Amino acid sequence: MKILGELKPGTTQRHMIKLPGAALAKDEPRPVISVTGAKPGPVLFVNAGVHGGEYPAIEAVIRLSKALDPEKISGRVILMPCLNLPAFRRRTPFVCPIDNVNPNRVFPGNPSGSYSEQMTHALITEFVIHADAYIDLHGGDIPEALVPFVLCRAGEDGVAKKSKEIAMAFGLPYVLTITKPVQPSKGYSSYAGAAEKGIPAILAEAGGVGQMDSAAVELLVNGVKRVMQHLKMLGPEGQALGTSASTTPKVLTKFEWVYTKHAGMWYPKVAAGDVVKDGEAIGHVGDLFGDLLEKIVSPVNGVVLFLTINPSVAKEGLLMGIGVE
Numbered sequence: 001m002k003i004l005g006e007l008k009p010g011t012t013q014r015h016m017i018k019l020p021g022a023a024l025a026k027d028e029p030r031p032v033i034s035v036t037g038a039k040p041g042p043v044l045f046v047n048a049g050v051h052g053g054e055y056p057a058i059e060a061v062i063r064l065s066k067a068l069d070p071e072k073i074s075g076r077v078i079l080m081p082c083l084n085l086p087a088f089r090r091r092t093p094f095v096c097p098i099d100n101v102n103p104n105r106v107f108p109g110n111p112s113g114s115y116s117e118q119m120t121h122a123l124i125t126e127f128v129i130h131a132d133a134y135i136d137l138h139g140g141d142i143p144e145a146l147v148p149f150v151l152c153r154a155g156e157d158g159v160a161k162k163s164k165e166i167a168m169a170f171g172l173p174y175v176l177t178i179t180k181p182v183q184p185s186k187g188y189s190s191y192a193g194a195a196e197k198g199i200p201a202i203l204a205e206a207g208g209v210g211q212m213d214s215a216a217v218e219l220l221v222n223g224v225k226r227v228m229q230h231l232k233m234l235g236p237e238g239q240a241l242g243t244s245a246s247t248t249p250k251v252l253t254k255f256e257w258v259y260t261k262h263a264g265m266w267y268p269k270v271a272a273g274d275v276v277k278d279g280e281a282i283g284h285v286g287d288l289f290g291d292l293l294e295k296i297v298s299p300v301n302g303v304v305l306f307l308t309i310n311p312s313v314a315k316e317g318l319l320m321g322i323g324v325e
């Protein structure tokens with residue numbers, strides 16, 4: 001990672017980074033922290049803030065930068081607390097307010113594309129491809145609740161297998177292996193964009209609805225430490241934060257997203273983490289007279305991994321994501 005300059009063994013260094021890309025030229029610099037172990041070992045890159053309103057993820061990266069002791073680490077951890085700074089500054093959910101693009105649909109980016117495409121391209125070329133493993137931390141965005149889960153790419157190739165091992169080591173309740181993008185889009189999500197470049201990668205989610213949820217922060221901090229133990233970067237003592245225990249994740253292999261046809265008021269009947277059955281009534285959408293527009297039924301047997309909490313929903317708006325075994 002030439003962009004960080006000289007990194008000294010046994011130290012934690014702070015960097016203010018200007019990412020390359022013409023669209024990013026006027027950006028404020030992004031804080032990056034490098035924790036370089038006294039002993040050699042793998043390079044792990046961790047960022048949050050691809051979505052600017054997912055605060056426990058951003059806080060988890062900040063906490064890791066304070067908690068990781070370079071004297072006790074083998075290898076190097078590079079931490080970027082917030083990639084999508086324009087969204088963070090303006091409290092914009094899902095997209096970057098500069099181009100209105102969801103950065104997590106345009107990985108691995110394009111150096112001559114829109115702002116978000118240039119930003120994701122810079123992240124991949126300056127950081128991700130120089131790492132041995134990549135973790136992208138998320139949570140439910142400002143209108144979303146969720147149950148903690150990890151995403152990685154499905155497959156039998158070496159990168160997919162390593163990604164799944166890292167996903168399992170992270171220790172959240174669910175691991176979802178994905179074959180192709182859930183929504184039609186220009187590009188991939190972060191973990192899939194990295195896997196395309198040959199880097200084992202996961203996307204871990206905890207917390208949501210615009211809150212600073214300390215239990216979610218603990219889950220994400222401890223998950224990264226467990227991955228570091230798995231990669232032999234951190235000893236078994238591990239300096240766990242708080243009381244969050246590792247769980248053996250349940251593996252899911254399909255992600256079914258449920259949309260409303262109509263704009264209106266959304267009344268969910270289920271909560272994040274609920275198990276639902278194919279054909280079960282899971283909520284309804286009404287108009288501003290209080291009349292029913294649409295009954296929403298589950299298209300599958302599965303578990304509600306994320307749920308839109310705000311009642312206002314747009315036409316063709318996303319209501320929830322259901323994970324299927």
Ligand SMILES: [Zn+2]
Pocket residue numbers: 050051054138139140141
């Ligand atoms: Zn996100």
